[in-house]
Amino acid sequence: MSFSTLGLHAELLAVVDTLGYQTPTPIQQAAIPEVLAGHDVMAGAQTGTGKTAAFALPLIQRHLVRAASEKAIRVLVLTPTRELAQQVHQSFVKYSQGLGLNSVVAYGGASINPQIDALNEGCDVLVATPGRLLELATKQLIDLSTVETLVLDEADRMLDMGFIVDIERILKRLPEAHQTLFFSATFNDDVFALSKNILKQPKLIEVAERNATAAKIEQRFYEVDNKRKAGLVAYLIGSKNWHQVLIFTRTKQAVDELATELEKDGISAAAVHGDKSQGARDRGLEEFKTGKVRALVATDVAARGLDIDQLQYVINYELPYNAEDYIHRIGRTGRAGQAGLAVSLVSHKEKYLLQDVEKLTGEHFVLQWMEGFEPNLMAQEESNNARRKPSKKSQRAKALGQGGSNKGKAGRQRRH
Ligand code: AMP
Numbered sequence: 127m128s129f130s131t132l133g134l135h136a137e138l139l140a141v142v143d144t145l146g147y148q149t150p151t152p153i154q155q156a157a158i159p160e161v162l163a164g165h166d167v168m169a170g171a172q173t174g175t176g177k178t179a180a181f182a183l184p185l186i187q188r189h190l191v192r193a194a195s196e197k198a199i200r201v202l203v204l205t206p207t208r209e210l211a212q213q214v215h216q217s218f219v220k221y222s223q224g225l226g227l228n229s230v231v232a233y234g235g236a237s238i239n240p241q242i243d244a245l246n247e248g249c250d251v252l253v254a255t256p257g258r259l260l261e262l263a264t265k266q267l268i269d270l271s272t273v274e275t276l277v278l279d280e281a282d283r284m285l286d287m288g289f290i291v292d293i294e295r296i297l298k299r300l301p302e303a304h305q306t307l308f309f310s311a312t313f314n315d316d317v318f319a320l321s322k323n324i325l326k327q328p329k330l331i332e333v334a335e336r337n338a339t340a341a342k343i344e345q346r347f348y349e350v351d352n353k354r355k356a357g358l359v360a361y362l363i364g365s366k367n368w369h370q371v372l373i374f375t376r377t378k379q380a381v382d383e384l385a386t387e388l389e390k391d392g393i394s395a396a397a398v399h400g401d402k403s404q405g406a407r408d409r410g411l412e413e414f415k416t417g418k419v420r421a422l423v424a425t426d427v428a429a430r431g432l433d434i435d436q437l438q439y440v441i442n443y444e445l446p447y448n449a450e451d452y453i454h455r456i457g458r459t460g461r462a463g464q465a466g467l468a469v470s471l472v473s474h475k476e477k478y479l480l481q482d483v484e485k486l487t488g489e490h491f492v493l494q495w496m497e498g499f500e501p502n503l504m505a506q507e508e509s510n511n512a513r514r515k516p517s518k519k520s521q522r523a524k525a526l527g528q529g530g531s532n533k534g535k536a537g538r539q540r541r542h
Pocket of ligand 1: 149
């Protein structure tokens, strides 16, 4: 299968050739003809599958005809984060080089004025996060009535981040007839409900099994006590001489702490999370990409949309509360068919989170021990006993006949 069989014009084929893409990825093979034909599309595809080119290439072709003479927003791409917005915008710029199509990116947390200036210079493709887009629309700085194609990229993440109301408000500003392309790495009831509302007779494209982890990624799980995790991360990176390692933690605090610990162990690390300024985040990413720092430590939200070619190693310093985040995290490695390694550090108390991951992926994982970092089983046993041993309070409640279960209250901490 080559790109020339998908219906792309010579100009686009030349671009693809210049970029060195030889074979279209499965999502590109399936989506490009459908997008060119003007159909709505609902695609299950995660980052690293080549999904951006799967919608950008055919959209550039469809909207190229009028681009030079008639500047109006014809393609609107919504993304959950500014990092993904930047990445998608850069892809549009890359894929439409020399073709006279203008892409503009707009996201919150950065000054609005340069974005307005860029819009005023003429915009065919607008890539934006929902909040900033609404701000521009309500201030009447943009006209969305000319939009012909709406792309929802990482729709599951947008819903996770609570953008549903913003999305609904944006939809009201679009013309009745428009093409909608819906991309999501995972599917749950909320994602289906949104897709049902906004798609018309969509072509369904599923390139990997639903919620399946990307192929070619070796997944390794080490059982290790919490207080030894930082040491194990430093040991893995140092002893195996890993470079460009992306490390996920659950909290911003853990990001900073781990980055500091790694630096102490002589491993250069950049920290990226939502409390950092956009400049600091961009700088961290740049240093990581250019190899100036070996490790990038990030929260799930901050890491969304980071486009780093040939990322080989991902470490889950802690397993995420939301098992779907695990799939997103390890999707950062093994990109576009390259092999990758995802290592997860699992403390005794996190084992239930591993079960959640197993349930979602349908895979069974074996917990390993790393020599020198074996878990302290005595301490685990003590903590199990402490949990099993009824407290004086519950013994008294039982004696008084009030021994009801408290399970609901003590249930797992989930994000939704
Ligand atoms: P995406 O899933 O859109 O984030 O793309 C992941 C990476 O794959 C990007 O760095 C693209 O430049 C690259 N890529 C996209 N399509 C192809 C292709 N057909 N062949 C090789 N690399 C590709």
